[in-house]
Amino acid sequence: MYLKPLSFAAAVATLAGPVAAQELTDVPFALDWKFEGPAAPYFLAIDDGLFKAEGLEVEISAGQGSLDAIPKVATGAYPVGFADINSLIKFLDQNPDAPVTAVMMIYDKPPFAVIGRVSQGIETPADLEGKILGAPPPDGAWAQFPAFALANDLDMDAIEVEPVGFPTREPMLAEGKVDAITGFNFSSYLNLVRLGVEEDDISTILMADHGLQLYGNAIIANTDYAEENPQVVTGFLSAVALGWSAAMQDPDAAIEALIARNPASDAELEKRRLQMSIDANVATPWVLENGMGGIDADRFDAGLEQIAQNYEFQGDANAALYFTDAYLPDDGSLMLK
Incomplete structure (x- = not known):
């Protein structure tokens, strides 16, 4: 040092x-x-x-x-x-x-997270299969998603990934156009709150709590x-x-x-x-x-x-x-x- x-x-x-x-x-x-x-x-x-x-x-x-x-x-x-x-x-x-x-x-x-809507069936990593995940291509959380998916035995082919922009990410989830998004735990969660989504309807799956060592x-x-x-x-x-x-x-x-x-x-x-x-x-x-x-x-x-x-x-x-x-x-x- x-x-x-x-x-x-x-x-x-x-x-x-x-x-x-x-x-x-x-x-x-x-x-x-x-x-x-x-x-x-x-x-x-x-x-x-x-x-x-x-x-x-x-x-x-x-x-x-x-x-x-x-x-x-x-x-x-x-x-x-x-x-x-x-x-x-x-x-x-x-x-x-x-x-x-x-x-x-x-x-x-790391703040890498998957943020979903409980009302749309997203509470655990396994719930992502068969759902639509909104992910901005330059997003740091999306970059780590493959490792997160592997750690949780997720079938990536069973998840429909929709590329979204940063400005549209949370609005699309709030409007129900996607079931979950990738983002930082402290950013996406509160952005949804600001958009009027009830907090008990927001699920935060922090990747570090589900096998991510990064x-x-x-x-x-x-x-x-x-x-x-x-x-x-x-x-x-x-x-x-x-x-x-x-x-x-x-x-x-x-x-x-x-x-x-x-x-x-x-x-x-x-x-x-x-x-x-x-x-x-x-x-x-x-x-x-x-x-x-x-x-x-x-x-x-x-x-x-x-x-x-x-x-x-x-x-x-x-x-x-x-x-x-x-x-x-x-x-x-x-x-x-």
């Missing part, structure tokens, strides 16, 4: 006066999705001065799906991003020289940039962890930071979405014991074996090719409070 002898924030504290604007390093950050509840900790880290304490000026851009940030970071358009690590694994297998890797796990328990979304970094700017990346990750801790302690402040960037959002709904992501995906028992950002090597290897059940690796699958803890901070910021 890269050990920074003194964080930028600590060094700044020894100087007289605040950090001058010209001393801040610009760090564009590419999200995977829209400005919704789970993005709030990053905005709170901006508003609370956590990035600035590390000498960073962070600008956050929305994304269009779990795959969206990978090419942005790989090409160097963004130094850091947020993406599904399983999609990153396949990308790097197909593009082994691409300068991008995961540097901090965020969703220790991890979820991680902070990714351009490796050329990280090698040239290790303290910048480490400082960024420290501020991210502190932002999640701050959001856990004061979710209202986190949502306030989010609404400032997306005034059209429903504050209460996005607060629920944030809390769902914390409870189900981020603050897992493993993370609370070991700290945020790292991985369990045995579990990661099991996940690679699961990916290989439905994907033919072109090269040797090795965790070191897809994830490094070299830039994780050692200042205690990874322990969620």
Whole structure:
């Protein structure tokens, strides 16, 4: 692990006066999705001065799906991003020289889910056979569906898969045009609630609770940039962890930071979405014991074996090719409070 002898924030504290604007390093950050509840900790880290304490000026851009940030970071358009690590694994297998890797796990328990309607007979994985499943082709949850299906002995030929767009996914389920959809547990569920679907009619089948060993979304970094700017990346990750801790302690402040960037959002709904992501995906028992950002090597290897059940690796699958803890901070910021 890269050990920074003194964080930028600590060094700044020894100087007289605040950090001058010209001393801040610009760090564009590419999200995977829209400005919704789970993005709030990053905005709170901006508003609370956590990035600035590390000498960073962070600008956050929305994304269009779990795959969206990978090419942005790989090409160097963004130094850091947020993406599904399983999609990153396949990308790097197909593009082994691409300068991008995961540097901090965020969703220790992936949010990949199948969301269905109880009134349409969807409550368990087996219920999907003979039904219509709406799935956006770029969706991270859909990408993992074959492994989920195999783990649950589902006959893929018995499931009618209808490609849908992200904007039409939940409306089609709400209107009964499909029986279930793939999506993230905290996104699709609350989108259905917003559309007026009764909550007791919504079933959430979290893939991680039904045989999926995979991890979820991680902070990714351009490796050329990280090698040239290790303290910048480490400082960024420290501020991210502190932002999640701050959001856990004061979710209202986190949502306030989010609404400032997306005034059209429903504050209460996005607060629920944030809390769902914390409870189900981020603050897992493993993370609370070991700290945020790292991985369990045995579990990661099991996940690679699961990916290989439905994907033919072109090269040797090795965790070191897809994830490094070299830039994780050692200042205690990874322990969620």
